[in-house]
Amino acid sequence: MKRDAVMDMCSGPLAGKLLVFAIPLMLSGVLQLLFNAADIIVVGRFASDQAMAAVGSTSSLNSLIVNLFLGLSAGGSVVVAQYFGMKSWEDVEETVHTAMLMGLLIGVALVFIGFFLAEPLLTLMGTTSDVIDQAVLYMRIVFAGMPALMVYDFGAGVLRAIGDTRRPLLYLFCGGVINVGFNLFFVIVCHLDVAGVAIGTVMSQVVSAALTVRCLVKSETACKLTIKRLRIVRHKLWRILRVGLPAGIQSTVFNISNVLIQSAINSFDDSVIVAGNTASVNIEGFVFTAMQAFYQASLTFTSQNAGAHRVERVAPILRWNLLFVAVTGIVLGGLAALFGEQLLHIYSPSAAVVSYGLIRLRLIGATYFLDGLMDVTCGSIRGIGPSITPTVISLTGACLLRIVWIYTVFAANHTLFALYISYPVSWVLCFAANLIAFAIFFRSFRRRAQAAK
Numbered sequence: 001m002k003r004d005a006v007m008d009m010c011s012g013p014l015a016g017k018l019l020v021f022a023i024p025l026m027l028s029g030v031l032q033l034l035f036n037a038a039d040i041i042v043v044g045r046f047a048s049d050q051a052m053a054a055v056g057s058t059s060s061l062n063s064l065i066v067n068l069f070l071g072l073s074a075g076g077s078v079v080v081a082q083y084f085g086m087k088s089w090e091d092v093e094e095t096v097h098t099a100m101l102m103g104l105l106i107g108v109a110l111v112f113i114g115f116f117l118a119e120p121l122l123t124l125m126g127t128t129s130d131v132i133d134q135a136v137l138y139m140r141i142v143f144a145g146m147p148a149l150m151v152y153d154f155g156a157g158v159l160r161a162i163g164d165t166r167r168p169l170l171y172l173f174c175g176g177v178i179n180v181g182f183n184l185f186f187v188i189v190c191h192l193d194v195a196g197v198a199i200g201t202v203m204s205q206v207v208s209a210a211l212t213v214r215c216l217v218k219s220e221t222a223c224k225l226t227i228k229r230l231r232i233v234r235h236k237l238w239r240i241l242r243v244g245l246p247a248g249i250q251s252t253v254f255n256i257s258n259v260l261i262q263s264a265i266n267s268f269d270d271s272v273i274v275a276g277n278t279a280s281v282n283i284e285g286f287v288f289t290a291m292q293a294f295y296q297a298s299l300t301f302t303s304q305n306a307g308a309h310r311v312e313r314v315a316p317i318l319r320w321n322l323l324f325v326a327v328t329g330i331v332l333g334g335l336a337a338l339f340g341e342q343l344l345h346i347y348s349p350s351a352a353v354v355s356y357g358l359i360r361l362r363l364i365g366a367t368y369f370l371d372g373l374m375d376v377t378c379g380s381i382r383g384i385g386p387s388i389t390p391t392v393i394s395l396t397g398a399c400l401l402r403i404v405w406i407y408t409v410f411a412a413n414h415t416l417f418a419l420y421i422s423y424p425v426s427w428v429l430c431f432a433a434n435l436i437a438f439a440i441f442f443r444s445f446r447r448r449a450q451a452a453k
Helices: 015-046 050-057 059-086 090-125 134-143 145-160 165-190 194-217 234-266 271-307 311-338 342-349 351-367 369-383 388-412 416-420 420-450
Strands: none
Touching: 015 050, 015 165, 015 194, 015 271, 015 311, 015 342, 050 134, 050 194, 050 271, 059 090, 059 134, 059 145, 059 234, 059 271, 059 369, 090 134, 090 145, 090 194, 090 234, 134 145, 134 194, 145 165, 145 194, 145 271, 165 194, 194 369, 234 271, 234 369, 234 388, 234 416, 271 311, 271 342, 271 351, 271 369, 311 342, 311 369, 311 420, 342 351, 351 416, 351 420, 369 388, 369 420, 388 416, 388 420, 416 420
16 A cells, blocks of 8 residues: 555645545445345345345344444544554554454454354344245355454554545455356356355455455555554553444444334234335445445544644534535435335335335435434544443434334334334434534543643
């Protein structure tokens, strides 16, 4: 990796740099989503609605387990960015090697977690009897590729920390092409159905991880990776955990509520409803991923400027990202709602699947920008230091509220609309609480930074 891949986040105009950083990251996220979308589209088109429902029924559970650990990759990215802003190169080097070894070890642990817990957890979620065997098989194969996924995500986090979002995009594109090609081959030619698309996904992740490691090994910056120097530096591990563990718990909290909602959907005991929800979730995912690019921009730019004590840039970073994420969410979410029927037909030719998918897609698409506002504010809070507060807000405003909602509003009015409306309600509450928290923490950060000068 050449030095010209590094972005100076601590000086110069913000708006242009935020977009240059966020757009490749946005495209990277879309490509990563295509891995799962390709799985669902291929089995939906060339296998059966049951196979499509089997793949989709694992998504919330997979995210619940994986996102806890992906939060640690975000923690590694924040710590690298802060040290990079300080120009403390030895600390950058130690953090990079600690983070990459963490990613590998976590990935190995997830292989066993996925294998042994897939069936009992999917059963606990109430996965319908006509899809559970295929869902278990899909989940076990996908989790066999977790070491590659974790190495890629931790490595991509290091690259993002210094402003390089283009190379992770290129590596994901290579993996995405491989994923789609092998999906079609294993399902159409080999008739492997859910096993085929899972194998294709794992192979694509291995390619992306290998390219990312190669990039870091060849780097000419302080982020250069030397395999023989992989080690856990305790105080760097603690800093990563202090930022990343609350971030992972926050993601897990949201996914716990999503798992509960998936269980509520399963309560209709109709695989067509599950398939419609699955297709809608995947379309929404593209909007969410586009908005997440500005969460990452908020987190990384704030982290580097906090490390450099550039207090005057922190609030403008938040304002620009709130504007960008609102426009992105309103435009893309609106398009998803407007062209929902055509988009859902890509996933399944079934009119019933499309009809059920539209119930969710129109509501979520119209309000999804609220989720983006909530996440961007959370990123700025974590960038200046505090990481536990956004987790507490999410625990209260999302998970607890949605649990109460399921057992009260949804129980009294057992309809899909009554279930889905819980999403925008929780986003509004969490955004307001995060905005108040940022104002409080920013004043404290400004006093500390002024005292340090």
